[in-house]
Amino acid sequence: MKANVYHAPKDVRIETVPDPKIMNPGDAIMKITKSAICGSDLHFYRGNFGMDEGFVVGHEFMGVIEDTGKDSKLFKTGDKVVAPFWAGCGTCHNCENNYPTACTGGGGCFGYGEAFGGYGGGQAEYVRIPFADATLEKVPEEIEDEKLLFLGDVMSTAYFCAERANIKPGNVVVIWGDGTLGLLxxxxxxxxxxxxxxxxxxxxxxxxxxxxxxxDITINSKNEDPIERIQQITKGNLADVSLECIGLPSAIQDSFKMLKAGGTLSFIGMFDEDVSFPMLDFFLKDITVTGGVCPAKNYIQKLMPLITSGKIDPSMIITHDLPLSETPKGYELMDTKDENAIKVVLTP
Ligand SMILES: [Zn+2]
Ligand SMILES: [Zn+2]
Incomplete structure (x- = not known):
């Protein structure tokens, strides 16, 4: 099959690799109909994060079941499914506790190298899904792939960030970031x-x-100081909620300056380094801080009614739909933001 293979920073290539095969009885093989390049793929693409040379990458994808192992009971050939970016065994303590992202029974992230479980990625024609029954979610035939694809990662992650911030009617909410996570x-x-x-x-x-x-309001931080502007907008009362969607240390630190007493900071940006925390502000303002990796599996069905009813349309962020053969160009576009790129999806 054709797949996107990592070689070095700024060097991914479409190559012919062996077709994935059922290796364990709980596996399934998915024929991919749509995949995407995620902002977190840029971490290894830019060399900020180690990746194994020769690894098939990509962790945001969906498709149809091609084949199943003998212990995979929930799915049959032809079923339309979305994979969350992280596979979980479904039976370890953390999976049973609804944290497949902390699976200790052999789960891992798709397309993120040996350190994260060694599961091949979905920027490819086919992918092996371990623990298929515990990992995949069936999705409606009649809804377009573009609206469902991001449930496996960015849509669920963004919703998770907002949900954990405990936003109440009437609150002032500040969102850091105009990338896919910030927009969603x-x-x-x-x-x-x-x-x-x-x-x-x-x-x-x-x-x-x-x-x-x-x-309601946008702030271009190149042209104006966000803290001053938020003070102005809120007449000095500051914001109730801050959603950090970049992974930028200064956005975490600035959140403490623009949150009012009793406010909440929720972060989903991925940090490659430790961030120092203004403990005195945190203490004196009784700020609640929450953050972490989204157990996307739990959000696929939960968010489905919002999509089927048309209440949200995650496909609004798509700017490019490229054939799989042009994946390297897709990475370049996401990296440079040329052609006003926001989200690149790939069609095998
Ligand atoms: Zn991702
Ligand atoms: Zn597990």
Whole structure:
């Protein structure tokens, strides 16, 4: 099959690799119909994060069941399914506790190298799904792939960030980031009925989309100081909630400055380094801090009614749909933001 193989920073290539095979009785083989390049793929692409040379990457994908092992009972050939980015065994303590992302029974992240379980990725024609019954979710035939694909990662992750921030009607919510997570967090925050959503970024073309996705006010941090502006907007009362969707240490630190007493910081940005924490602000303002990797599996069915009813349309972030053969160009676009790229999806 054809697949996207990592070689070195800024060097991924479409190559012919062996077709994945059923290795364990609980496995399934998925024929991929749509996959995506995730912002977290840029971590290894830019060399900020180690990746094994020769590894098939990609962890945001969906497709149809091609084949199943003898212990895989829930799915049959032809079923339309979404895979969360992390496979879980379904039986260890953490999986039973609804944290497949902390699976101790052999689970792992797709397409993120040996250190994360060694499971091949989904920027490919086919992928092996371990623990298929515990990992995959069946999705409606009649809904377009583009609206369902991101349930496996960015849509669920963004919603998880907003949900954990405990947004109440009338709240002022600040979102850090105009990338895919920031945009989908903007869309998600809106569902909780805040009075004002303020999205901070530094690309006008993305901030324009943030407005279409629910932001009342956008701040381009290249042109104005976000803290000053938020003070102005809230007449000095500051914000109730901060959603950090970048993985930028200064956004964490600034969140403590722009949150009011009793406020909440929820972060989903992926940090490659430790971040120092203003403990005195945290203490004196009674800030609640929450953050972590999203157990996306739990959100696929939960968010489905929002998609089937048309209440949210995650496909709004797609700017490019490229054939799998052009995946390296897709990485370049995501990295450079040329052609106003936001989200690149791939069709095998
Ligand atoms: Zn991701
Ligand atoms: Zn497990």
């Amino acid at each position: 967090a903007t869309l998600s925050a809106k569902l909780f009925g805040p009075s004002t959503i303020i999205t901070i970024g530094h690309h006008d073309f993305r901030l324009k989309l943030a407005k279409e996705m629910g932001a």
